[in-house]
Amino acid sequence: MQVLDKAFDIARKKNYKIVFPEKDDKRVFEAASYLSTEKLAQIVWLDEKQITPEHVSTILVQRPHIKRSIAEKLIKKPLYFAGSILALGQADAMVAGAINPTKRVIEAATLTVGISSKVNNISSFFLMISPEGLEYIFSDCAVNINVNEEILKDITVSASEMANKLLGFSKIALLSFSTLESGDGESVKMIRNVYNTLKSDGFDLYGPIQGDAAINKEIAQRKGIHYDDRINVMIFPSLDAGNIAYKLCQSLGKFRSIGPFLQGFKKPVCDLSRGATTEDIISSSVLTIASI
Numbered sequence: 001m002q003v004l005d006k007a008f009d010i011a012r013k014k015n016y017k018i019v020f021p022e023k024d025d026k027r028v029f030e031a032a033s034y035l036s037t038e039k040l041a042q043i044v045w046l047d048e049k050q051i052t053p054e055h056v057s058t059i060l061v062q063r064p065h066i067k068r069s070i071a072e073k074l075i076k077k078p079l080y081f082a083g084s085i086l087a088l089g090q091a092d093a094m095v096a097g098a099i100n101p102t103k104r105v106i107e108a109a110t111l112t113v114g115i116s117s118k119v120n121n122i123s124s125f126f127l128m129i130s131p132e133g134l135e136y137i138f139s140d141c142a143v144n145i146n147v148n149e150e151i152l153k154d155i156t157v158s159a160s161e162m163a164n165k166l167l168g169f170s171k172i173a174l175l176s177f178s179t180l181e182s183g184d185g186e187s188v189k190m191i192r193n194v195y196n197t198l199k200s201d202g203f204d205l206y207g208p209i210q211g212d213a214a215i216n217k218e219i220a221q222r223k224g225i226h227y228d229d230r231i232n233v234m235i236f237p238s239l240d241a242g243n244i245a246y247k248l249c250q251s252l253g254k255f256r257s258i259g260p261f262l263q264g265f266k267k268p269v270c271d272l273s274r275g276a277t278t279e280d281i282i283s284s285s286v287l288t289i290a291s292i
Contacts, residue, residue: 003127003135003166004258004283007290011040016289019044019091021082025098031281040286044091046081055084058112074111079104083112086267093288097272098281102142106262109269118161119154119264124271125162126246126259127287137163137233138249141242142260142271153194156235158263160203163233165291172233173214174207175241179223187237206231211245258283261291268292 018041022028035041059071059080074080079096086094086109094113096105106122115122125139139159144151156172163170174191178184191208198205206214206225213220214231236242249255258280262269270288272281 002129002133003290004129004287007166007286008040011035011286011289012038014289014292015039015042016092016292017042017044017090018093018095018285018289019046019082019085021046021078021094021096022098022100027276027278027281028095028098030278031285034278034282035285040282041289044085046078046085048076048081051075051081054088055081058084058087061087062111062114077108079108080112083108083269086269087112087114092292093268093270093285095270095272095281095285095288097270098274098276101274102260102271105269105271106143109262109265113269114266116158116264116266119158121151121154122262122264123151123155123158124260124262125159126257126261127166128246128249129256129258131254134230135167135232137167138242138246138257139233139235139263140239141236141246143239143262145239147190147238149190149193152190152235152237153197154264156194156198156203156205156233159233159235160205162261162263162291166287167232169229170204170233171227171229171231172203172205172207172235173209173231174205174235174237175211175214176208176237177210178208179210179213179220179225180208191237207235258287261288 032043036043056071056075082094085091123140124142125137128136128138137159140155160170176191178188195207250257262271268288270284
């Protein structure tokens with residue numbers, strides 16, 4: 001059973017609550033209506049009259065230096081109110097981004113939901129499904145413009161966690177233009193350092209490794225890398241590489257891409273593409289539920 005089928009089954013069994021801060025968008029309303037009708041999720045819409053001091057306090061918990069008067073103004077913005085609802089447990093997940101840019105979704109969630117204790121940096125992933133039905137996590141393709149060693153480590157940790165939750169296992173490729181010792185440079189050194197750190201922590205990962213070796217075990221073996229089964233998590237060394245790769249796979253390779261999903265928050269936050277269809281929003285919502 002593929003991940004989407006599993007996610008729909010999980011959603012029907014759990015019937016979690018999703019808060020949607022963009023009700024006025026037709027696609028969002030249609031998707032939410034479908035989720036509710038099919039009993040895939042309970043929908044939480046925003047009503048400014050229901051804002052309480054507890055909602056305001058979620059911002060003050062994350063940023064104690066902010067004046068309460070400023071927090072009271074912020075909480076009236078839909079993204080912040082939705083984030084506070086999630087933070088207080090009045091919803092199990094938040095789905096946004098149909099009309100708001102990624103930057104705004106991240107800002108609001110950071111100031112209300114907060115960042116997980118496992119990482120220091122928020123990142124993103126796409127679920128990529130090949131024409132043959134093979135499923136991959138691609139990360140980071142949407143958030144971190146300037147990647148350093150700490151950020152790359154956090155991206156890898158978060159993506160591995162999501163792969164385990166959604167795909168049932170995590171076998172990671174730290175992608176590079178170099179495989180093992182075949183090349184050098186600052187990005188290769190960064191990848192080697194992340195590999196050494198996470199390998200010692202027990203992660204199942206390989207790198208630096210080129211794209212063909214991450215896909216084809218025979219090519220990997222010729223280059224000195226041996227792995228069983230298949231790699232299902234592709235970690236890119238830069239936002240350029242990740243974004244270009246997923247779009248090429250989508251356009252030339254006929255992969256289906258679902259996302260982007262944000263990773264690294266204390267609770268599930270999904271960032272939709274502003275070009276998302278109603279079907280995309282339904283799929284993203286169900287997968288967000290499955291990641292809980």
